[in-house]
Amino acid sequence: MWIQYLIIVLLFAGAAFYVGRIFWRAFFDKSAAGCAKGCGSACSVIDVDRLQRTIELAAARETKAS
Secondary structure, eight states: OHHHHHHHHHHHHHHHHHHHHHHHHHHTOSSSOSSTTOOOSGGGOOOHHHHHHHHHHHHHHHHHHO
């Protein structure tokens, strides 16, 4: 009976470690370059100026259409 509990505890500990590792790598791992993929591509850099221009352009189109 205690062997069953030991197997359950080991499986639970392994699953908790796996989920914890995924969480840690997604939010706190410094070797990843900004996104969850860790590839260092364009998704890791946010261009705030371009985003602002896009928002202003969309707002201008909305007011022009109204």
